[in-house]
Amino acid sequence: MVMLQAGLCPGLTAEMIQLLKASGIRTVVDLISSDLEEVAQKCSLSYKALVAVRRVLLAQFSAFPINGVHLYEELKSSMAILSTGNKSLDTLLDSGLYTGEVMELMGAPGSGKTQVCLSIAASVSHSLKQNVLFIDSTGGFTASRLLQLVQFRTEEEEEQVEALQRIQVAHVFDIYKMLAALQELRHCMSQQVVCSGGPVKLLVVDSVSAVVCPLFGGRQSEGLALMMQLARELKTLAREFGLATVPTGIKVELDIGGYGALEERPGASGEEL
Amino acid sequence: MDRLRRERHVLGAGRARPEEEVAPGPTWVAPCRKPGSGGRAMQRDLGSLPLAPALRARLVGAGFSTAQELLEVGPCELSKEIGISNEEALETLQVIRQECDSDAARMGGDPTSLRTCTALELLEQEQAQGFVVTFCSVLDDILGGGVQLTKITEICGAPGVGKTQLCMQLAVDVQIPECFGGLAGEAVYIDTEGSFMVERVADIATACVQHCQLIAEAHQEEDHHKALETFSLESILSHIYYFRCHDYTELLAQIYLLPDFLSEHSKVRLVAVDGIAFPFRHDFEDLSLRTRLLNGLAQQLISIANDHKLAVILTNQMTTRIGQSQSTLVPALGESWGHAATIRLILHWDNNQRLATLYKSPSQKESTVPYCITPHGFRDVQPPPPSQTPEGSEMNPRKRPRIEEDKQ
Numbered sequence: 001m002v003m004l005q006a007g008l009c010p011g012l013t014a015e016m017i018q019l020l021k022a023s024g025i026r027t028v029v030d031l032i033s034s035d036l037e038e039v040a041q042k043c044s045l046s047y048k049a050l051v052a053v054r055r056v057l058l059a060q061f062s063a064f065p066i067n068g069v070h071l072y073e074e075l076k077s078s079m080a081i082l083s084t085g086n087k088s089l090d091t092l093l094d095s096g097l098y099t100g101e102v103m104e105l106m107g108a109p110g111s112g113k114t115q116v117c118l119s120i121a122a123s124v125s126h127s128l129k130q131n132v133l134f135i136d137s138t139g140g141f142t143a144s145r146l147l148q149l150v151q152f153r154t155e156e157e158e159e160q161v162e163a164l165q166r167i168q169v170a171h172v173f174d175i176y177k178m179l180a181a182l183q184e185l186r187h188c189m190s191q192q193v194v195c196s197g198g199p200v201k202l203l204v205v206d207s208v209s210a211v212v213c214p215l216f217g218g219r220q221s222e223g224l225a226l227m228m229q230l231a232r233e234l235k236t237l238a239r240e241f242g243l244a245t246v247p248t249g250i251k252v253e254l255d256i257g258g259y260g261a262l263e264e265r266p267g268a269s270g271e272e273l
Numbered sequence: 274m275d276r277l278r279r280e281r282h283v284l285g286a287g288r289a290r291p292e293e294e295v296a297p298g299p300t301w302v303a304p305c306r307k308p309g310s311g312g313r314a315m316q317r318d319l320g321s322l323p324l325a326p327a328l329r330a331r332l333v334g335a336g337f338s339t340a341q342e343l344l345e346v347g348p349c350e351l352s353k354e355i356g357i358s359n360e361e362a363l364e365t366l367q368v369i370r371q372e373c374d375s376d377a378a379r380m381g382g383d384p385t386s387l388r389t390c391t392a393l394e395l396l397e398q399e400q401a402q403g404f405v406v407t408f409c410s411v412l413d414d415i416l417g418g419g420v421q422l423t424k425i426t427e428i429c430g431a432p433g434v435g436k437t438q439l440c441m442q443l444a445v446d447v448q449i450p451e452c453f454g455g456l457a458g459e460a461v462y463i464d465t466e467g468s469f470m471v472e473r474v475a476d477i478a479t480a481c482v483q484h485c486q487l488i489a490e491a492h493q494e495e496d497h498h499k500a501l502e503t504f505s506l507e508s509i510l511s512h513i514y515y516f517r518c519h520d521y522t523e524l525l526a527q528i529y530l531l532p533d534f535l536s537e538h539s540k541v542r543l544v545a546v547d548g549i550a551f552p553f554r555h556d557f558e559d560l561s562l563r564t565r566l567l568n569g570l571a572q573q574l575i576s577i578a579n580d581h582k583l584a585v586i587l588t589n590q591m592t593t594r595i596g597q598s599q600s601t602l603v604p605a606l607g608e609s610w611g612h613a614a615t616i617r618l619i620l621h622w623d624n625n626q627r628l629a630t631l632y633k634s635p636s637q638k639e640s641t642v643p644y645c646i647t648p649h650g651f652r653d654v655q656p657p658p659p660s661q662t663p664e665g666s667e668m669n670p671r672k673r674p675r676i677e678e679d680k681q
Contacts, residue, residue: 002338002342003336003337003338003342026335026336027336030336108608108611109608109611109612109617109633110611110617110632110633114635115635118635133389134392137572137575138575138612138615139423139424139425139575139578139579139615140615140635141395141635142399143392143393143395143396143398143399144396144399144400144417144636145635145636146392146396147396148636164391164392164393164396165391165392165393167391167392168389168390168391168392169389169390169391169392169395170389171579173572173573173575173576173579174572174576176321176322176323176372179317179321180317180321180372183317183321209612210568210571210572210612210613211572213564213565213568213609214565214568214569214572215565216561216564216565222326225320226320228320229318229320229321233321
């Protein structure tokens with residue numbers, strides 16, 4: 001929903017924009033979806049000019065379609081599968097974490113979600129030598145436990161130190177800070193800022209529900225909107241930059257207010273591990 | 274890049290109309306790139322900025338979708354476009370500018386500008402920071418050294434098992450000087466149940482001071498004696514900041530105001546909330562409101578624990594969960610509250626012995642240890658003294674056993 005501005009495309013002048021605004025057309029979508037003959041009559045603009053502007057805007061703003069075969073080829077070359085370090089979990093996930101996808105971990109309190117996150121981070125950082133970003137919103141990240149997990153994998157101190165250095169940890173405790181952190185990550189990745197030796201390949205968010213739950217309930221639907229923003233950010237990060245994303249949530253019955261349906265999220269039991 | 278290429282192609286096709294001014298090269302405003310500014314920071318969607326929902330609805334209705342578009346428009350134009358007063362428009366723009374500036378400042382800084390630190394740095398920090406000992410060595414062991422800083426520890430138990438005693442013990446222990454292995458910090462005690470007894474704290478503090486004096490005498494070091502001069506009953510009691518909250522509104526307000534208090538008293542290393550369950554368990558009609566408030570409270574507490582590097586202790590009550598064939602005692606306030614605490618300790622009875630179980634911890638194993646509560650405070654269970662009459666088990670029927678007379 002980009003607003004119409006003077007100079008957005010050649011032929012779109014400020015007076016044109018004023019006339020369009022007067023008849024309620026403010027954004028590109030409004031202009032493209034309106035009936036140009038009517039608009040030409042109401043705003044007394046030239047029909048040909050409007051058609052030309054629409055053509056340019058369509059070319060500028062529409063998504064580029066891509067062939068299925070091209071998509072498949074692209075995925076084959078760009079997608080990677082990150083092993084989680086745990087054979088049975090890998091089997092469950094069809095050989096591991098796929099980059100470009102979001103995998104959600106859910107469970108009751110004390111079921112082991114933070115432990116799984118830590119061990120996946122340790123495995124990716126040590127065995128695969130990739131950078132990991134761990135966003136912690138519960139205070140459950142304990143570096144000494146991470147060290148223990150890395151020590152199980154290797155005895156050499158240098159390797160342990162390197163593995164720990166590849167894991168970046170960010171502490172955020174509310175939804176706006178988390179959205180800001182994800183935006184920054186996006187910025188870093190798109191500018192290809194090299195932070196200590198390579199781009200981030202795995203993003204772990206522990207936990208998403210801790211920042212989103214305080215917003216649910218009541219008469220405002222703010223919470224749902226922010227939750228969808230967060231989901232969209234995670235998916236975009238995964239898709240655009242080829243990250244594997246692992247957010248965790250809690251097992252709770254969510255009542256999405258006005259829709260009247262009780263949505264129950266199944267809990268992940270620890271037996272699979 | 275694709276868009277740029279497509280645009281030039283279309284421009285070429287549009288050259289058939291000479292009266293239109295087709296500028297050579299992109300002089301139009303590229304919607305996705307504004308050179309010289311925070312770049313992507315400005316592309317923050319309106320939904321991710323902290324604005325009031327009514328205001329946001331109006332902005333979206335007027336066609337704005339990113340922060341950048343809003344900042345390009347001045348406050349007067351903004352107030353005209355969406356029909357709010359000039360002051361509101363100015364405020365809104367200030368809020369947005371602040372958010373984007375803080376993003377840009379973070380990005381313009383050093384490469385680790387996501388305010389992140391590597392796991393290695395965190396490890397060093399953790400190893401350097403101390404613990405708050407509980408004076409019960411087995412409990413300290415299962416906790417990994419004591420109550421951890423920057424984390425929330427929840428203590429659940431049935432009435433009378435010793436939760437308030439543990440809180441009071443910790444409020445005294447956090448003040449032990451560093452040369453004796455403590456943190457030399459101060460404590461904030463928020464009481465909602467009214468179970469804080471000053472006389473008891475005085476007893477515990479006196480016992481703690483005596484313990485430190487014994488250590489000082491045994492080791493005879495200088496700094497021990499210096500530290501002991503300032504470590505006395507009066508100083509301990511004067512460094513426990515006590516707040517009494519009578520209902521949940523007061524509790525929420527107190528937690529909300531806590532960061533300001535803590536920035537004035539930067540030596541505080543422990544915040545104990547004795548009875549987080551009590552104000553929320555009775556007279557609460559709207560359960561979804563309760564969940565929301567509790568979750569918000571948990572986030573505020575973990576944020577305080579992290580920013581000010583202190584330990585937060587909460588005590589919780591127990592409730593009965595009635596299953597199909599049996600009922601079990603579980604911590605109160607529901608399952609969603611179970612996620613709030615980082616570390617959960619459950620205190621319970623087993624015949625006459627008090628036991629502590631580490632139920633949830635990110636770095637330690639689950640285990641159960643016994644403890645006891647003496648006049649000096651929270652302590653280990655002393656092994657029972659060897660039997661005074663070992664032959665007493667085989668009673669000699671001809672000998673009358675000696676019985677001590679009750680002294681009046």
